[in-house]
Amino acid sequence: xxxxxxxxxxxxxxxxxxxxxxxxxxxxxxxxxxxxxxxxxxxxxxxxxxxxxxxxxxxxxxxxxxxxxxxxxxxxxxxxxxxxxxxxxxxxxxxxxxxxxxxxxxxxxxxxxxxxxxxxxxxxxxxxxxxxxxxxxxxxxxxxxxxxxxxxxxxxxxxxxxxxxxxxxxxxxxxxxxxxxxxxxxxxxxxxxxxxxxxxxxxxxxx
Numbered sequence: 443x444x445x446x447x448x449x450x451x452x453x454x455x456x457x458x459x460x461x462x463x464x465x466x467x468x469x470x471x472x473x474x475x476x477x478x479x480x481x482x483x484x485x486x487x488x489x490x491x492x493x494x495x496x497x498x499x500x501x502x503x504x505x506x507x508x509x510x511x512x513x514x515x516x517x518x519x520x521x522x523x524x525x526x527x528x529x530x531x532x533x534x535x536x537x538x539x540x541x542x543x544x545x546x547x548x549x550x551x552x553x554x555x556x557x558x559x560x561x562x563x564x565x566x567x568x569x570x571x572x573x574x575x576x577x578x579x580x581x582x583x584x585x586x587x588x589x590x591x592x593x594x595x596x597x598x599x600x601x602x603x604x605x606x607x608x609x610x611x612x613x614x615x616x617x618x619x620x621x622x623x624x625x626x627x628x629x630x631x632x633x634x635x636x637x638x639x640x641x642x643x644x645x646x647x648x649x
Contacts, residue, residue: 465502492578492635496601499579503587508597510609513573517541521569524560526551528585529576529603532646533626537613539575539606544616547576551585565593575599575606577628578635608637 500507508516517523527534527542528551534544543556551557551574564570572594574582579602586596599606607613607625615622627633627642636642 461502461504492601492604496579496605499583500598500600503583503598505583505586505598506596507579507600508573509600510606510611513599513606514609514611516571516573521571522560522564522567523570524556524572526554526557526572526574526582526585527576527603528574528582529626529628530648532648533577533628534616536624536626536643537603537622538616539603540612540614540619542575547581547585550588552589561593567594570594572596573599575602577626578602578604578632604632604635604642607640608635613640 525539525542527538527544528547530547531544538544543554545551545554557572560570560572572592574586574596575598576582576585579598579600582602583598586598589596601608603613603625604627613622613625614620623640625633625636625640625642626648627636627644628648630644633642633644
């Protein structure tokens, strides 16, 4: 093995070790906060607990984020925008963010036809933006991390659709486009972070 190959190998090992360590920290933090959550039921605590966990997802997968209020401001601004929902269909059937393209979490973002078409049209546009979301930000961060050399800005929606709904974002039924006030939280734990006037649900259950 030559020196350049050895250096590349060492860099890859260091990156793998860092990701493993970061993921372990995020998991331990989630478990610790979950226990604390059941010991302390205050709304202030719940909001900060959720925010702390959501922040860990972007750190683990080394992706950039956009806050819900920034996302809503960006939607009202000029510039090409693609919104991608990477949740499972049982979650999407409850509600989605208006204008979102629906994609299975089992698929790769780079292979998604709407994404490919958006890139083909706007690769040279510095204002073009792709925002990806799931329930809380984990699956969307993972989907973004699998894309290499994206020619446009690719951002994870911090806290996913749960944080977006809590920030006052509009939700619609994916079939008829009518406003709804329900969010599928992926499971009962995450659904518990949804704040009024919206209702967090966890049924039908996610595979």
